[in-house]
Amino acid sequence: xxxxxxxxxxxxxxxxxxxxxxxxxxxxxxxxxxxxxxxxxxxxxxxxxxxxxxxxxxxxxxxxxxxxxxxxxxxxxxxxxxxxxxxxxxxxxxxxxxxxxxxxx
Numbered sequence: 223x224x225x226x227x228x229x230x231x232x233x234x235x236x237x238x239x240x241x242x243x244x245x246x247x248x249x250x251x252x253x254x255x256x257x258x259x260x261x262x263x264x265x266x267x268x269x270x271x272x273x274x275x276x277x278x279x280x281x282x283x284x285x286x287x288x289x290x291x292x293x294x295x296x297x298x299x300x301x302x303x304x305x306x307x308x309x310x311x312x313x314x315x316x317x318x319x320x321x322x323x324x325x326x327x
Contacts, residue, residue, distance in 0.1 A: 268275055 265275060270278070
């Protein structure tokens with residue numbers, strides 16, 4: 223086959239263009255279903271009675287709620303502290319600029 227020079231129309235690639243697929247969403251649904259089935263089987267074969275499992279679940283949810291509240295309070299304290307520091311630094315910067323603009327006696 224002889225070389226005929228550069229063509230205006232490039233040859234199509236042997237790999238087809240990326241076509242949107244449902245692979246990622248299918249994978250996510252499969253993982254979610256697997257997690258639910260695994261949790262169900264784990265609860266069914268748990269060595270504790272159902273009443274104990276439910277009590278432990280309630281305790282776990284309660285603890286997670288308290289931890290979440292603590293984290294949220296810590297975050298709000300940090301944001302409040304950062305806002306105060308920012309306002310203080312801004313105020314100091316403005317005062318410093320005013321002092322440097324004032325004529326010296």
